[in-house]
Amino acid sequence: MEANIFQYEFVIRGLLGAVFASITAGLAGTYVVSKRMVFLSGGITHASFGGIGIGYFMGINPVLGAAVFGILSALGVEYLSVKQRIREDSAIGILWAFGMAIGIIFIYMTPGYTPNLMSYLFGSILTVSNADIIALGIMSLILIFYFGIFYRTILYISFDEVFARTYSSYVDMFKYITTSLIALTIVLNIRMAGVVLVISLLTIPPNIAMLFTRVYFKIVLWSVITGFVGTATGYVISYYAGIPTGATIIFTLVIIWVLVKGTIHILEQLARSDSSRHLSQSELK
Amino acid sequence: MAYLFEMFSLSASYGANVVLQDVNFKVDDNDFIGVIGPNGGGKTTLLKVILGLIKPAKGKIVFNKELLNGNRIGYLPQISTGDLNYPVSIADIILSGLMIGKGFFSRMSDSDKKKADEVIDELGLSGMSELNLNELSGGQIQRVFLGRAIIGNPRLLLLDEPGNFVDTTFENDFYEKLRELNKRMAILMVSHDVGTISAHIKSFACVNRSLHYHPSHEITNEDLQAYGCPIQLITHGVVPHTVLKMHK
Numbered sequence: 001m002e003a004n005i006f007q008y009e010f011v012i013r014g015l016l017g018a019v020f021a022s023i024t025a026g027l028a029g030t031y032v033v034s035k036r037m038v039f040l041s042g043g044i045t046h047a048s049f050g051g052i053g054i055g056y057f058m059g060i061n062p063v064l065g066a067a068v069f070g071i072l073s074a075l076g077v078e079y080l081s082v083k084q085r086i087r088e089d090s091a092i093g094i095l096w097a098f099g100m101a102i103g104i105i106f107i108y109m110t111p112g113y114t115p116n117l118m119s120y121l122f123g124s125i126l127t128v129s130n131a132d133i134i135a136l137g138i139m140s141l142i143l144i145f146y147f148g149i150f151y152r153t154i155l156y157i158s159f160d161e162v163f164a165r166t167y168s169s170y171v172d173m174f175k176y177i178t179t180s181l182i183a184l185t186i187v188l189n190i191r192m193a194g195v196v197l198v199i200s201l202l203t204i205p206p207n208i209a210m211l212f213t214r215v216y217f218k219i220v221l222w223s224v225i226t227g228f229v230g231t232a233t234g235y236v237i238s239y240y241a242g243i244p245t246g247a248t249i250i251f252t253l254v255i256i257w258v259l260v261k262g263t264i265h266i267l268e269q270l271a272r273s274d275s276s277r278h279l280s281q282s283e284l285k
Numbered sequence: 286m287a288y289l290f291e292m293f294s295l296s297a298s299y300g301a302n303v304v305l306q307d308v309n310f311k312v313d314d315n316d317f318i319g320v321i322g323p324n325g326g327g328k329t330t331l332l333k334v335i336l337g338l339i340k341p342a343k344g345k346i347v348f349n350k351e352l353l354n355g356n357r358i359g360y361l362p363q364i365s366t367g368d369l370n371y372p373v374s375i376a377d378i379i380l381s382g383l384m385i386g387k388g389f390f391s392r393m394s395d396s397d398k399k400k401a402d403e404v405i406d407e408l409g410l411s412g413m414s415e416l417n418l419n420e421l422s423g424g425q426i427q428r429v430f431l432g433r434a435i436i437g438n439p440r441l442l443l444l445d446e447p448g449n450f451v452d453t454t455f456e457n458d459f460y461e462k463l464r465e466l467n468k469r470m471a472i473l474m475v476s477h478d479v480g481t482i483s484a485h486i487k488s489f490a491c492v493n494r495s496l497h498y499h500p501s502h503e504i505t506n507e508d509l510q511a512y513g514c515p516i517q518l519i520t521h522g523v524v525p526h527t528v529l530k531m532h533k
Binding site: 034150158160163165215 | 362374389392417
């Protein structure tokens with residue numbers, strides 16, 4: 001009986017985790033992919049590992065440390081790119097390694113055994129707590145409202161910032177808010193997919209979606225759907241096969257991407273040979 | 286004639302680098318001015334000062350509040366500012382020209398969308414409203430950005446190097462369109478191509494740190510030298526004969 005209750009709870013938590021992860025990653029990921037800030041997001045992710053290390057060392061919640069590090073590094077890079085005093089990609093590269101270095105140093109200095117360290121690096125649904133799920137749920141709501149209410153403002157700023165500045169004095173404010181929300185999304189999803197892999201959770205679903213549609217909000221919808229299918233499937237497989245959740249999810253998403261891309265390619269080839277056959281038939285007549 | 290804005294001994298700089306110095310410049314309703322000058326001479330900076338993107342370091346710019354209240358400036362930036370691969374439709378790009386009156390809670394009404402459809406038809410982009418920029422030709426892309434600039438029916442239109450992307454088949458249509466728009470709005474057009482634009486504009490402004498206004502669409506090399514405005518003439522195809530009396 002007890003095993004059943006445990007299983008039930010486990011399934012619910014996994015399901016909710018998959019739903020919220022795909023909503024947050026879909027919304028944030030579409031923005032990241034469209035605006036070509038995948039590398040920046042990777043930098044934020046790895047920089048936040050510094051916060052995880054300090055969290056362990058000081059005995060506070062590592063996710064909290066990661067959130068502070070993630071947001072500060074996001075704002076720092078945005079600020080530098082606004083000021084344009086430094087090459088943005090170099091700044092990100094430095095931040096990326098610096099965060100990891102801080103994380104490793106502090107975890108090394110933390111006395112005793114550091115539990116769950118692997119789960120932060122590679123993600124594990126087993127260590128995801130109810131609080132983590134609730135945080136992801138709240139984040140989903142925040143993102144839905146934020147992107148819903150300010151849809152055009154966000155879309156137009158990220159499409160053409162120079163033009164947006166001609167009609168709005170809030171461009172920088174929106175950039176800072178959006179990037180901070182993306183940093184938070186990344187940090188909260190680290191529990192699911194891990195520092196090393198979480199960026200793929202944001203980038204693969206929109207890339208699958210863009211095979212179907214080029215309309216922004218439809219890309220978001222398809223990202224959430226494919227993200228959910230990939231996350232849930234990966235979760236189930238990882239549970240039964242006893243392999244790390246993050247890696248299984250990303251593996252599943254890439255397989256979906258390859259399958260969809262391959263199917264579309266084959267269909268296009270068929271359509272082309274079909275139309276050329278029609279052409280040669282009409283030539284015969 | 287009613288003025289739209291006037292600059293009084295205006296200077297603009299990026300840090301210590303003074304780009305515009307002591308500029309006095311007035312633009313009237315229905316002007317059509319070609320803004321010419323060497324690279325780095327301050328042409329784009331001039332537009333950005335007018336748009337309020339750069340604050341003058343010295344002097345001031347005074348707008349005619351009756352004719353130019355906020356939404357009355359249309360802007361066509363150099364093509365490189367928008368990401369051509371961004372997943373945003375032609376219709377939505379053109380609609381962004383209406384953002385100025387909206388604030389950031391912006392919703393587009395049905396009449397806004399109808400207006401966008403009209404602009405799309407007017408610019409010969411019918412049937413393309415759901416496409417992305419990367420599915421269009423250079424000339425079509427330029428028309429989309431022109432649509433974004435004029436959908437708000439501005440009183441003043443600023444064009445930054447519109448010739449860069451215009452294919453030759455669209456070039457005549459483009460200038461014809463501008464002539465038509467000039468009936469209801471003043472136009473300031475930055476260009477390298479003095480030869481081509483002189484057939485279409487009414488007057489020149491030569492910008493090379495300082496600004497010299499030339500109240501005619503004919504300009505000679507002597508004029509340009511007197512204005513301290515060294516320009517490399519780029520001519521292709523048949524150049525209108527009124528253009529430039531070559532200096533020996």
